[in-house]
Amino acid sequence: DAGVIQSPRHEVTEMGQEVTLRCKPISGHDYLFWYRQTMMRGLELLIYFNNNVPIDDSGMPEDRFSAKMPNASFSTLKIQPSEPRDSAVYFCASRPGLGSNQPQHFGDGTRLSIL
Amino acid sequence: GQNIDQPTEMTATEGAIVQINCTYQTSGFNGLFWYQQHAGEAPTFLSYNVLDGLEEKGRFSSFLSRSKGYSYLLLKELQMKDSASYLCAVGDDYKLSFGAGTTVTVRA
Numbered sequence: 001d002a003g004v005i006q007s008p009r010h011e012v013t014e015m016g017q018e019v020t021l022r023c024k025p026i027s028g029h030d031y032l033f034w035y036r037q038t039m040m041r042g043l044e045l046l047i048y049f050n051n052n053v054p055i056d057d058s059g060m061p062e063d064r065f066s067a068k069m070p071n072a073s074f075s076t077l078k079i080q081p082s083e084p085r086d087s088a089v090y091f092c093a094s095r096p097g098l099g100s101n102q103p104q105h106f107g108d109g110t111r112l113s114i115l
Numbered sequence: 116g117q118n119i120d121q122p123t124e125m126t127a128t129e130g131a132i133v134q135i136n137c138t139y140q141t142s143g144f145n146g147l148f149w150y151q152q153h154a155g156e157a158p159t160f161l162s163y164n165v166l167d168g169l170e171e172k173g174r175f176s177s178f179l180s181r182s183k184g185y186s187y188l189l190l191k192e193l194q195m196k197d198s199a200s201y202l203c204a205v206g207d208d209y210k211l212s213f214g215a216g217t218t219v220t221v222r223a
């Protein structure tokens with residue numbers, strides 16, 4: 001079975017450029033999460049969706065960050081304009097809707113470097 | 116708010132046992148998860164506790180005391196491949212709040 005698929009795996013770009021990260025959740029999973037991981041701050045939840053609707057975006061650091069989920073099989077996280085402090089590993093995760101015991105399944109992440 | 120504490124690092128010998136503690140103070144609680152994360156890889160699910168007590172899964176066990184806001188992950192018969200970061204996460208509604216992780220180094 002395919003897991004959560006993220007692209008690109010690595011991205012290096014100059015500050016000021018727009019960055020778009022992509023995620024395909026596991027088929028049938030109702031919840032999709034975007035996380036950012038850094039050495040200093042650990043794994044932080046940025047935003048999550050339920051049935052393609054954003055539920056909680058309180059972790060989105062600022063207006064430069066935006067996320068969309070146009071359908072059940074695709075989500076994007078966009079940073080515009082990007083800054084060096086956005087350098088991190090960005091993970092997407094998904095989980096089924098039923099049961100509090102359902103774990104989140106993580107994609108392999110996008111390692112983002114802003115120069 | 117969420118406050119989740121776990122030790123930063125632990126070192127143990129191959130074949131030994133290591134216990135990773137996690138204490139939490141959170142505004143909501145739907146269960147406690149443990150994840151393993153090897154360097155450069157994604158976190159992978161290890162265990163889930165929602166009721167007090169011990170859950171055993173092969174070499175790994177996890178314990179929860181809700182009244183004390185405390186959990187631990189027990190790794191037995193350590194193997195070199197167990198060298199990784201172990202993340203404690205508290206579930207609240209459908210969200211997870213993660214601790215900073217404990218890096219376990221297994222030495223021969």
